[in-house]
Every structure is written in structure tokens, then in C-alpha cells.
Amino acid sequence: MTLTLTELPADVQDEVAATRRIVADLHAELPRWQLVVWTAGNVSQRIRCADQIGEDLFVIKPSGVSYDDLGPNQMVVCTLDGAKIDDGTPERLQPSSDTAAHAYVYSHLDWVGGVVHTHSTYATAWAARGEEIPCVLTMMGDEFGGSIPVGPFALIGDDSIGRGIVETLENSRSRAVLMQNHGPFTIGRDGRDAVKAAVMCEEVARTVHIARQLGEPIPIAQELVDSLFDRYQNVYGQPKK
Amino acid sequence: MTLTLTELPADVQDEVAATRRIVADLHAELPRWQLVVWTAGNVSQRIRCADQIGEDLFVIKPSGVSYDDLGPNQMVVCTLDGAKIDDGTPERLQPSSDTAAHAYVYSHLDWVGGVVHTHSTYATAWAARGEEIPCVLTMMGDEFGGSIPVGPFALIGDDSIGRGIVETLENSRSRAVLMQNHGPFTIGRDGRDAVKAAVMCEEVARTVHIARQLGEPIPIAQELVDSLFDRYQNVYGQPKK
Amino acid sequence: MTLTLTELPADVQDEVAATRRIVADLHAELPRWQLVVWTAGNVSQRIRCADQIGEDLFVIKPSGVSYDDLGPNQMVVCTLDGAKIDDGTPERLQPSSDTAAHAYVYSHLDWVGGVVHTHSTYATAWAARGEEIPCVLTMMGDEFGGSIPVGPFALIGDDSIGRGIVETLENSRSRAVLMQNHGPFTIGRDGRDAVKAAVMCEEVARTVHIARQLGEPIPIAQELVDSLFDRYQNVYGQPKK
Amino acid sequence: MTLTLTELPADVQDEVAATRRIVADLHAELPRWQLVVWTAGNVSQRIRCADQIGEDLFVIKPSGVSYDDLGPNQMVVCTLDGAKIDDGTPERLQPSSDTAAHAYVYSHLDWVGGVVHTHSTYATAWAARGEEIPCVLTMMGDEFGGSIPVGPFALIGDDSIGRGIVETLENSRSRAVLMQNHGPFTIGRDGRDAVKAAVMCEEVARTVHIARQLGEPIPIAQELVDSLFDRYQNVYGQPKK
Numbered sequence: 001m002t003l004t005l006t007e008l009p010a011d012v013q014d015e016v017a018a019t020r021r022i023v024a025d026l027h028a029e030l031p032r033w034q035l036v037v038w039t040a041g042n043v044s045q046r047i048r049c050a051d052q053i054g055e056d057l058f059v060i061k062p063s064g065v066s067y068d069d070l071g072p073n074q075m076v077v078c079t080l081d082g083a084k085i086d087d088g089t090p091e092r093l094q095p096s097s098d099t100a101a102h103a104y105v106y107s108h109l110d111w112v113g114g115v116v117h118t119h120s121t122y123a124t125a126w127a128a129r130g131e132e133i134p135c136v137l138t139m140m141g142d143e144f145g146g147s148i149p150v151g152p153f154a155l156i157g158d159d160s161i162g163r164g165i166v167e168t169l170e171n172s173r174s175r176a177v178l179m180q181n182h183g184p185f186t187i188g189r190d191g192r193d194a195v196k197a198a199v200m201c202e203e204v205a206r207t208v209h210i211a212r213q214l215g216e217p218i219p220i221a222q223e224l225v226d227s228l229f230d231r232y233q234n235v236y237g238q239p240k241k
Numbered sequence: 242m243t244l245t246l247t248e249l250p251a252d253v254q255d256e257v258a259a260t261r262r263i264v265a266d267l268h269a270e271l272p273r274w275q276l277v278v279w280t281a282g283n284v285s286q287r288i289r290c291a292d293q294i295g296e297d298l299f300v301i302k303p304s305g306v307s308y309d310d311l312g313p314n315q316m317v318v319c320t321l322d323g324a325k326i327d328d329g330t331p332e333r334l335q336p337s338s339d340t341a342a343h344a345y346v347y348s349h350l351d352w353v354g355g356v357v358h359t360h361s362t363y364a365t366a367w368a369a370r371g372e373e374i375p376c377v378l379t380m381m382g383d384e385f386g387g388s389i390p391v392g393p394f395a396l397i398g399d400d401s402i403g404r405g406i407v408e409t410l411e412n413s414r415s416r417a418v419l420m421q422n423h424g425p426f427t428i429g430r431d432g433r434d435a436v437k438a439a440v441m442c443e444e445v446a447r448t449v450h451i452a453r454q455l456g457e458p459i460p461i462a463q464e465l466v467d468s469l470f471d472r473y474q475n476v477y478g479q480p481k482k
Numbered sequence: 483m484t485l486t487l488t489e490l491p492a493d494v495q496d497e498v499a500a501t502r503r504i505v506a507d508l509h510a511e512l513p514r515w516q517l518v519v520w521t522a523g524n525v526s527q528r529i530r531c532a533d534q535i536g537e538d539l540f541v542i543k544p545s546g547v548s549y550d551d552l553g554p555n556q557m558v559v560c561t562l563d564g565a566k567i568d569d570g571t572p573e574r575l576q577p578s579s580d581t582a583a584h585a586y587v588y589s590h591l592d593w594v595g596g597v598v599h600t601h602s603t604y605a606t607a608w609a610a611r612g613e614e615i616p617c618v619l620t621m622m623g624d625e626f627g628g629s630i631p632v633g634p635f636a637l638i639g640d641d642s643i644g645r646g647i648v649e650t651l652e653n654s655r656s657r658a659v660l661m662q663n664h665g666p667f668t669i670g671r672d673g674r675d676a677v678k679a680a681v682m683c684e685e686v687a688r689t690v691h692i693a694r695q696l697g698e699p700i701p702i703a704q705e706l707v708d709s710l711f712d713r714y715q716n717v718y719g720q721p722k723k
Numbered sequence: 724m725t726l727t728l729t730e731l732p733a734d735v736q737d738e739v740a741a742t743r744r745i746v747a748d749l750h751a752e753l754p755r756w757q758l759v760v761w762t763a764g765n766v767s768q769r770i771r772c773a774d775q776i777g778e779d780l781f782v783i784k785p786s787g788v789s790y791d792d793l794g795p796n797q798m799v800v801c802t803l804d805g806a807k808i809d810d811g812t813p814e815r816l817q818p819s820s821d822t823a824a825h826a827y828v829y830s831h832l833d834w835v836g837g838v839v840h841t842h843s844t845y846a847t848a849w850a851a852r853g854e855e856i857p858c859v860l861t862m863m864g865d866e867f868g869g870s871i872p873v874g875p876f877a878l879i880g881d882d883s884i885g886r887g888i889v890e891t892l893e894n895s896r897s898r899a900v901l902m903q904n905h906g907p908f909t910i911g912r913d914g915r916d917a918v919k920a921a922v923m924c925e926e927v928a929r930t931v932h933i934a935r936q937l938g939e940p941i942p943i944a945q946e947l948v949d950s951l952f953d954r955y956q957n958v959y960g961q962p963k964k
Contacts, residue, residue: 033519037274037444038437039478040380064478097477119380121448128377128452130459136610138638138664139522139601153461155468156379181461182379196520203519207603211610212455214694218612220635220663227637236579237521237546278756278926279919280960281862305960338959360862362930369859369934371941394943396950397861422943423861453937515760618851620879620905621763621842678761685760689844693851696935700853702876702904709878718820719762719787
């Protein structure tokens with residue numbers, strides 16, 4: 001049975017509207033930080049409404065639409081099995097072709113509230129070699145708590161991409177995974193956190209690449225990485241409200 | 242006999258005016274995606290008016306004019322033998338010095354509705370070595386269905402560039418060709434599709450270059466490439482109207 | 483005893499307000515010159531008010547706040563032991579997690595009026611290898627008077643980063659130091675001078691990296707470096723008022 | 724004897740005013756094409772007024788001033804011996820520290836109407852190795868008619884830089900020279916032509932660098948280079964009026 005947006009409880013409809021604005025705004029961060037070209041890349045964010053309607057939803061970019069044309073109204077609302085719901089708009093857009101992968105992640109990692117996929121250049125270059133990014137920068141220790149791992153080669157069309165992401169990240173502190181020959185997927189507490197992970201993933205992919213072009217970077221001992229990660233997760237930024 | 246714009250049927254004149262706007266707007270995409278410097282690079286789009294006036298036309302950038310000064314009125318209308326038509330403007334601009342190559346492509350590949358030429362940096366670097374870009378990224382499989390081939394060295398001035406493009410692309414799924422020591426030409430169903438191919442060509446040229454700087458990328462088996470290409474051409478994006 | 487902004491002499495309060503504007507404006511230079519991503523990087527500037535209140539102060543960026551949201555009011559005022567003062571704002575932000583390092587530099591190098599920290603890509607790549615940048619460009623002789631040195635690996639949390647910066651720069655003409663596995667810190671007569679050093683540090687890190695990718699740059703003899711440095715420090719720019 | 728602007732013939736004063744606007748506008752092209760950071764780089768243009776006042780003049784950037792603050796009024800007017808003239812402005816700015824080099828070029832190459840100096844990254848990287856850029860791109864044949872040569876190491880302060888530029892370019896078709904360990908100087912018929920040469924010099928420096936990172940580019944035979952150069956100089960662009 002297909003859900004219909006206008007038949008959902010009013011507070012869930014409000015949450016959908018708010019999330020559409022957030023996800024539309026977050027898409028503007030991808031070209032801003034040069035993570036995408038043309039229509040590639042997508043951001044989604046979970047709506048935690050299982051208590052109200054029996055299941056969570058998420059909001060994601062439509063497929064093949066230019067970043068210039070992305071506003072809240074273009075964003076597509078889906079259930080966790082990756083089907084878009086009937087949102088009553090006259091021209092209902094198809095969700096991103098990566099929707100099944102996002103849905104799989106939300107279904108299998110309950111703490112995840114945001115997912116991002118890009119083909120950002122340097123991260124994708126590591127993915128093309130199937131090589132993890134070693135932790136040789138303090139900002140990698142801070143942000144990822146170690147190296148950024150590689151996930152398997154997987155074709156689009158079934159749940160293999162989603163499964164590859166989840167199986168790789170379950171065994172890692174990293175919020176980023178490099179899917180082989182494909183590109184990075186990142187996860188976070190919400191969409192913004194996953195976008196931050198995508199930005200930082202590309203930045204460390206680029207910096208470590210450049211470092212290695214002229215020699216071997218100096219490794220950081222694991223206990224120092226642990227110390228950086230622990231401090232950054234608990235002390236950095238403003239107090240959580 | 243030279244065609245005169247004001248003597249063409251009204252609907253062809255309307256089509257010319259609309260195409261000039263489209264082609265002017267598409268030129269703004271070239272600096273936006275950092276494919277060109279100064280006045281280099283050009284986009285054209287075919288006008289399918291053979292039924293009305295016995296031959297198709299196409300619209301192309303004028304030669305050596307800054308991207309800041311390109312509006313619909315600066316765009317030049319040409320016949321498929323590469324001659325500009327009398328468009329009645331007081332200061333008639335000369336078409337791009339690459340016009341003969343565009344014209345040759347339209348004359349010999351009937352499905353092509355748009356052509357783009359740039360010297361985008363990474364694609365041109367592969368062209369300088371005369372080396373095709375191997376298909377090691379899923380987005381290459383999606384977009385080009387395999388490697389991006391190299392065309393022959395050819396001097397400007399006769400039809401050798403056009404011939405090199407057509408002969409190379411007739412034997413390839415790719416919509417991009419790297420002309421040796423020169424740079425990429427891309428083709429598409431219309432100007433926008435050819436611009437997309439130019440953007441994606443540079444992006445994969447850059448990503449595969451960077452991947453290869455630190456080792457060998459992992460090849461993608463041909464049947465997987467076929468599967469990616471087939472799916473992308475038929476499923477990605479919004480339903481065609 | 484915590485200082486309270488509103489109880490300071492009026493001219494010191496004016497100086498604080500002016501410095502907040504300057505430091506907010508200088509933060510805009512970091513993304514402009516592509517030295518930072520997301521919320522990374524920080525600028526501070528000293529307020530020389532020891533004669534009036536018995537100690538100097540400095541103004542620095544708050545921790546983990548987006549560059550889009552940084553105005554004068556967000557800037558945090560600290561004493562030279564790195565503690566923020568009570569500035570009477572309703573939502574008092576925590577200072578940058580690098581505040582202790584800035585404070586240490588101001589305490590130990592009296593001539594320094596500005597400090598900048600970034601993870602700018604090329605400088606950080608040299609830092610990841612623990613390799614100093616050799617002086618092979620006239621603009622390095624001009625600006626840094628020789629090579630840019632590497633400082634020790636140091637964890638955040640005590641004064642080891644500050645100490646590493648000071649001990650390295652005391653023995654160098656350079657206003658930039660590459661902290662191992664971490665990134666550059668730069669110092670200057672004021673915040674603007676330290677930002678200039680950060681911009682030039684990244685530019686020479688990038689240019690020398692690129693030069694070395696295809697061979698060995700030609701060294702510049704020390705007496706020529708001395709001549710460049712002396713001239714640039716004394717002749718370049720407009721006469722000091 | 725120092726010239727005074729207000730005592731010059733009215734048409735020369737008009738020419739000075741027009742040239743100041745042109746040179747101010749051309750400076751905006753340097754950051755636009757990412758050829759400069761901070762205050763580095765400068766453009767000048769000759770005023771051909773020898774018939775009226777017995778000597779030519781040229782207009783150049785002031786020393787050490789931010790690109791944000793450069794308007795026509797900030798531009799400095801100099802004689803061909805590199806001395807600024809009394810232009811009656813209350814705060815007369817010192818000309819660029821590279822003024823002597825520009826003056827030397829105008830004095831010794833009468834056809835030159837514009838000079839540009841930058842430290843653009845890739846061109847400067849070739850200069851750091853003292854290596855000329857080989858002609859392996861059709862756009863290099865078009866624009867420079869062959870390789871881009873290297874000039875000697877020269878200290879600022881006397882006429883050695885100017886002499887190095889002139890002696891190198893007198894024996895070359897190229898309008899660009901890479902001064903060893905320093906950076907590119909370019910010349911042209913006017914300021915805009917020299918800016919174009921600076922933009923193209925950096926673009927070919929970058930493209931050939933990238934090509935060579937993964938192998939050897941294919942050389943272009945000298946007679947083909949000659950053919951490209953001849954055609955581009957005589958056919959490209961709009962008819963000269």
C-alpha cells in the first residue's frame with residue numbers, strides 16, 4: 001500500500017516539509033565544496049516518525065535534475081524500502097538512482113540520520129585503486145578515528161551497494177566508505193553531519209594523495225589516533241544543547 | 242547561393258532565435274565547469290529544418306570573442322557546409338575557427354544534435370600523450386560505455402578534424418573523443434547533452450589521471466561495463482516525455 | 483579571577499570592538515584563498531592593553547562555527563593564558579580548540595600580533611611527510627627568507643603545540659611552521675600579516691610541490707636569498723606611515 | 724626633470740586617463756584566472772606619446788596594494804626609465820617593485836605595448852626547474868609558435884630582469900618567458916594581449932605538466948607548429964578593423 005503525504009498526521013507533514021528544506025539546502029553544499037559535477041551526487045535525511053506512522057521516512061534528491069533547479073519542492077519523500085510516497089505534487093519526480101542504497105543504510109543502521117553519496121575526485125581516485133586512505137593527518141584522527149576503508153565493487157539495481165556500505169562501516173569508526181571503482185558514501189547523525197563527512201573525506205583524500213606523491217607520509221601511532229578521535233568527538237565545537 | 246535569415250519561413254526563424262538563446266546559455270556552462278580559459282572552446286546545436294528549407298542549420302559561437310560578451314545576438318547561424326548565413330545583423334561576426342569540424346559531424350552523423358569542443362586540461366593532457374582513458378569508474382561505464390578513445394592528429398583548415406572525430410566515434414559507444422595533441426570533442430542528442438559529455442569527459446579524465454598517479458586502477462570487466470551503460474541510458478533521470 | 487568586558491577601560495573596550503571586526507573580516511580571507519574547508523582554520527589578533535589592564539588580550543574564532551555565521555559578535559576575547567573573558571553576550575561561544583596554541587605564541591613571542599592556523603592542503607601534505615619546504619623560489623626568499631621549517635608532532639590539549647611552534651620559529655626567519663602530520667601555523671605583526679603568511683605558505687608549498695613532481699628545482703644560493711629577503715622587508719610596498 | 728601630469732597636452736592627459744581605466748580593469752583578470760595570490764602580479768600598458776612629449780609613458784600597478792583596492796586612481800604613471808611622474812594626487816603611490824623590468828622591456832622592444840608579470844603556479848614550477856615548456860599542444864603552436872623559453876636567474880634592483888626578458892624573447896616567437904626560480908613575464912601588442920599571453924602560458928604550463936606526469940607527450944613536428952602559428956596569427960578571431 002502506498003503512503004499518501006496528505007493523509008499523514010499533521011506533525012509528520014510538518015516534519016516532512018522542514019526536512020525537504022534542510023535537504024534542499026544541503027545539496028547546495030555539494031557544488032560549493034566541489035564534490036560534484038553536473039547532476040551527480042545526492043544527500044538524504046531520515047524522518048524519525050516510526051512512533052507515529054509505524055515506519056521512518058527519508059527525503060532525497062530527484063534523479064538527474066540540475067543543482068540549479070533543486071528546491072524543497074523537488075525533493076522526494078521515500079519509505080525505508082526505497083519507494084517514493086504519493087506526495088500530491090502534479091509532476092512527481094523519480095528519486096535518485098541511489099535511493100535503494102540510502103534506504104538500505106537507514107534500515108540497517110538505526111543511529112544514522114543522514115547519508116551522502118558523491119563521486120568527489122580524490123576519494124574516487126582512491127576507490128578506483130581499491131585502496132584505503134591511511135590515517136596520517138591529525139584531522140583524519142579527529143574526524144574518522146583511523147583510515148577510511150574500501151567497500152566492495154557492487155552494481156546498482158539491487159541491495160548490493162547498500163549491503164557493501166553497511167558491512168564495511170559496521171567494522172570501522174569511519175563515517176566514510178570508498179565503494180570500489182565507484183566513489184564515497186558517508187553517513188552521519190543527520191544530513192548535515194553526513195555532508196560534513198563527505199567534505200572532510202574528500203579533503204583528506206586529496207591531502208594524503210598529494211603527500212604521497214613525493215614520498216611516504218609519517219604514520220600516526222594508534223594510541224595517538226585514539227586520543228585525537230576521543231577528544232574531537234567529545235570536546236570540539238560548542239556544547240550540545 | 243547564400244541563405245538569408247529574414248527570408249526563411251517564420252517557424253524556422255523562431256527556431257533559430259530559440260536555438261541562439263540555448264547555445265548562448267550553454268556557453269556559460271564551459272567556464273562554470275572550468276573547461277575553458279579566455280575565448281577557447283565552443284558549443285553548437287543543430288536546427289532540424291531540412292523538411293522546411295531543404296537543409297539543416299546549426300548555431301555556433303563567434304571566433305575569438307570573450308565569454309563575457311556572448312549573448313544570443315552574437316551567435317552565428319551556419320549551413321552544414323560550415324558557411325554562415327546572412328542574418329541581417331549590422332556587425333556580422335565570423336563563426337568559430339572550429340566551425341568546419343562541427344559542420345562535418347552534423348553532415349555525417351545524423352543523430353547528432355549538439356557538438357562541443359574544449360581544451361579542458363586533463364582531457365587535453367591524455368590527448369597530448371595520445372592515450373585513451375581506460376574505463377575504471379562506474380560513472381565512465383554509465384556515461385561513455387567504455388574507454389574514451391583518441392582521434393588522429395589533424396590540422397585545422399580542411400575536413401581532417403571532422404573526419405577524425407567521426408571515424409573515431411563511429412566505432413565507439415563514447416560521445417567523447419580526444420583529438421591527439423589538441424583536445425576533446427563531444428557529441429550529443431542536443432547541445433546540452435554534448436555539454437554534459439564535455440563536463441563528464443573532463444571529470445573522468447581528471448579522476449583516472451589522479452588514480453593512476455599512485456598505482457594502477459582496478460579494471461571493470463566488460464560485462465559489468467555493459468550492464469552499467471545499459472541501465473544508465475534507460476533508467477537514470479526522469480521519464481522522457 | 484575572570485575579567486569582565488564591560489568593566490574594562492573604555493578605550494580597551496573600543497579596541498576590543500575594533501579587533502573583533504578585523505578578526506571577523508580576516509576569517510573571510512581563509513575560504514577566499516581556499517585555505518580551509520568546513521569550519522577548520524582560525525585567525526587571532528593581539529590587543530596590546532598590558533599598560534592599561536596589566537595584561538594583553540586576543541580575539542579568536544569560536545570553535546566549530548561555520549564561516550557563513552562568523553561576524554564580529556561571534557568572535558571570542560581571551561586572556562594570554564587562553565581563558566575567554568566574560569563578554570556579557572547572552573550566548574557566549576567557546577573559543578577555537580586551538581586557542582591554547584595561539585595563547586602560548588602571544589605569551590612567548592612579544593613581537594607577534596597575529597596568529598593563523600589552517601590545514602591548507604599542500605602545506606599539510608609537506609607536514610604529513612615531516613619535510614621542510616626548500617627555498618627555490620624568489621618569492622620564498624622575499625617572504626620567508628629561506629625554507630619553511632617543520633615543527634614536532636604534538637597533541638592538542640596542553641601547551642605542546644604552542645611550544646613546538648615557538649621553538650621552531652625562534653630559530654628561523656620564517657613566519658610559517660609546518661606542524662608534523664597536522665598543518666601550518668603562521669605568525670605576523672598583526673592578524674593581516676599572519677593571514678598573508680598563511681596564503682603565501684600554501685602558495686609556495688603548492689608551487690614547490692609541483693616543481694618537484696617532474697624533477698629537482700634549482701637551489702638559490704644563500705647570499706641571494708639574504709639579498710631578496712632584506713630588500714623585500716625594507717623596500718616592497720608603500721612607505722610605512 | 725620630473726614630468727607633471729597636469730602640464731602635459733590635453734590629449735595625452737586623456738590617453739593617460741583612458742589607459743589607467745584599462746590597466747585597472749586588466750588587473751581584475753589576474754585573480755579571475757587564478758594567476759595571482761594576495762598582492763602579487765602586475766600589468767602595465769604603454770602610452771605612445773613620444774610624438775607629443777618626446778617620450779612614451781606607461782601605466783602600472785602600485786606596489787603591495789590589494790586587488791580589492793585597485794581602481795584607475797591607484798594606477799601609477801611612469802616614464803620609460805621607470806620613474807613615476809608627478810600626477811598631482813594627494814597620496815601618490817609607489818609603482819610596483821617590478822617597474823624597472825617593465826620599463827626596460829618598453830625601452831628595448833618598440834612593438835611591445837603591454838607587459839604582465841605573475842607567479843602563476845605551474846609556469847613558476849617550470850621556472851623553478853629552469854626547464855622550458857615543450858610545444859606538444861596545438862594551442863601552444865597557435866599562441867606561442869613553439870616552446871616557452873627560460874630566462875636567466877636575475878635579482879631585482881637593477882636592469883638584470885629586464886635584460887633577461889628582452890634577450891630571451893628576441894630569439895623566440897613566444898610572448899612568454901619563464902624567469903628562472905622566479906616566474907613568467909609576458910608581452911603583447913597592448914596590455915590585454917599580454918594578459919592573454921599570461922593566461923595561456925599558465926594553461927599550457929599546467930596541461931603539459933599534467934600530460935608529463937604519466938608519460939611522454941607526443942612532439943609536434945616543427946613544420947606543423949609553423950603552420951598552426953601562421954594560421955592563428957592571421958585567421959583566428961574577428962577581422963581587424
